[in-house]
Amino acid sequence: MSEAVSPPPKRSRRGLVIFVAIVLVLIPLVAMHVLTRKKPARENTAIVVTVASATLGSMPVTLSELGTVTPTATVTVLPQLSGYLTEVGYHEGQEVQKGQFLAQIDPRQYQISKQQAQATLAKDRASLAQARADLARYTQLNERKSIAQQTFADQQFLVQQDEAAVQADLANIAQFDLDLAYCRITAPIAGKVGLRLVDPGNYVTASSSTGIVVITAVKPTTVQFTVPQDALASIVQRMNSGAKLPVTAYSSDNAREIATGTLYAISNQMATATGTVTLRATFANDDEALFPNEFVNVKLLVDTMSNAVLVPTAAVQTGAPGDYVYLVNANGTVSVHKVKLGPSDGRNTVILSGLAAGNQVVTDGTDRLSDGAKIEPAHAKPAAAGVNGASGAGGAAAKPEAASESGFKRLLQRVFPPAAKPAAPASSSAASS
Incomplete structure (x- = not known):
């Protein structure tokens, strides 16, 4: 029985030598195949974004500052x-x-x-x-x-x-x-x-x-606050023209409006350390809502811009070009468009130059855009089909890869057929038995 089983090991060693030689030959071929294989080209699909049109409207020019309730006496x-x-x-x-x-x-x-x-x-x-x-x-x-x-x-x-x-x-x-x-x-x-x-x-x-x-005088009372020197010229000009500038006081967390009054005094000197000037507004305070020495948020209405070009604030971007927006072109693409910004109320922003009423800008999805990118407005229904088409293209592109892998496996199977089965001695021993 030992004489019948001893010959197979010689053949197995010979097959192992042949296997190692074939692997050494195939490794460079496989590496070259992988490196030279071309990736399937993917389609340049449109990016779904939200767009809005620039409109004409009025924009209040306000200054938001921190103030202190200061009694008149x-x-x-x-x-x-x-x-x-x-x-x-x-x-x-x-x-x-x-x-x-x-x-x-x-x-x-x-x-x-x-x-x-x-x-x-x-x-x-x-x-x-x-x-x-x-x-x-x-x-x-x-x-x-x-x-x-x-x-x-x-x-x-x-x-x-x-x-x-x-x-x-x-x-x-x-x-x-x-x-x-x-x-x-x-x-x-x-x-x-x-x-x-x-x-x-x-x-x-x-x-x-x-x-x-x-004794503290509480009715009426005043609120004292500071404004930067760059905003002083417009305030002085408005006051010299006889305008009464409204001032609104809000709570320290800006959650509620406390009282409304008017600006009545400007300090005669500017603080050189901070570059600000002190202003004082008077409030009737009949309900005693303003408490002496209380900190409040102050909004001073300096002027109101009429027929200004307005865009949603979300459309305004800041980067290497400066302040810009993604302008929607007629061919369904976007371009980086530099603009000059004006005042903002948080929801809308005034565009002083760079846009005209009726121009469309991107308000949502700007993080995925670049100059010249193709877009699809979010309200257009074909956008969903475009997304499905993109996934279909991805599936089609994956098929050649799977075919290439399956062909390589078949090649290995041809080179290394399952001939050298370790179960042959077991079968021979079973036959002898």
Whole structure:
């Protein structure tokens, strides 16, 4: 049985040598076939895009800036004299009118000082009356040459001194009247009071910097914001022509409109560090929607452009040529068209030059386009058929590759037939058995 199985290994070694030799010959042929095989040409299919036409319309020229609500007046009410605070006549957060009672300082000390000044005035007035009576007698005696001239002149000076003393007493009384008025603290402006800064019973002084209360004017109020120097010329020109430029205040997240007002003041200097100038707009603020020192977003309407060429903002591209759009040509292709942009409201953009009304531009699908690319508008139904045709062409192009691979396999099968089967010894052993 061992003698019958031993001859096949010699034939298998010979077949292995032949197999290796054929593989070494076929490798260069296969490599050359793969490298020189031409790829099937694919059709240049149209790219489905969305197009829109340039139209004529109006575009508001607005400036969007960050602003701060700035009250027209903020007053810290300070005591004008020293004394104990006996009464507070307001509630925290209350709206007060000009002249309304706010606080009371103990006035007794100043009332006593006034009474003393009044007593001094009465005394000085009596001295003045006596001096004037003596001057009248001295005048008669001087006319008859019965008195020395020096005595008459001294009496005249004495009357003047008593008159000055009376004037000083009157001034002292007026000062104490003013002190008594200062004891009753009233609101210097109309507005809303803040939190109380001092309680009744405390001793306040005229040098106190804390104050009694802070009053802020909230109706009307203003919003202060800055604009770049490049936009200043158009604003000044519009204001000098008498136009009232509307200003709209929005919340800090731009989610809602808070109030509308008008621009009324431009600063007289420009900030050299930032190249901006400060503007101020006034708002009625009857509903108190604008809170002092609040940050808001401001939109200033400078002008309105009429009969401007408008395109959707999505059509505007920026790249190496600058600002451009993909212009739809009559032959179904697109071309890169450079344009000059104007203001935008987010949805539409003004084209100052480079386009005319009626021109069609691509608004969606621009990332797949290039200059001269063939397009198919998205609203055209043949676009779907074009896509299917492209897939069919791809399938047809794949068939030669499959045919080439199957032919190569058949070639290998012819060169290496399944003759050297390792199952032959098993069959022989089975036959012997």
